[in-house]
Amino acid sequence: MKFNDQVYALVRCIPRGKVLTYGRVAMLLDVPRGARAVGWALHALPAGTDVPWHRVINAQGRISTRCVTHAEERQHQLLEAEDVKFDKSGRVRLEKSAGIIWTPSPWEVQEILDQARQG
DNA sequence: ACAATGACATAAG
């Protein structure tokens, strides 16, 4: 599964203190409308995975985990541990000035995708 | 190949 591997590889490369939206991940994977697929990939992750899935949120800066029980609190805690500021409504500021969105360089993304492709 | 599902995104009310 290239797509899943790419998603995992990309998410793994998200630096601490930064987050990424499903749509953004899909964009980096050359699938601008593949946000759902990204969510599916993260959903397929095991419990003790080394992928920082908590750094992936929806476009509204909110936690979308609906199937996973209590994953919301989990993400909130994990992100707080990463110095990620939350709004009063429990949302993350995805403003450009906030700099919370991880914006990797094209070559970096290319490298990551290439690595995922190799296995 | 078709139909159904899902940790999404966007537009309209």
Next chain:
DNA sequence: GCTTATGCCATTG
């Protein structure tokens, strides 16, 4: 701001 409806992509039966 929240709910409803539509579109999108990958996976599964």
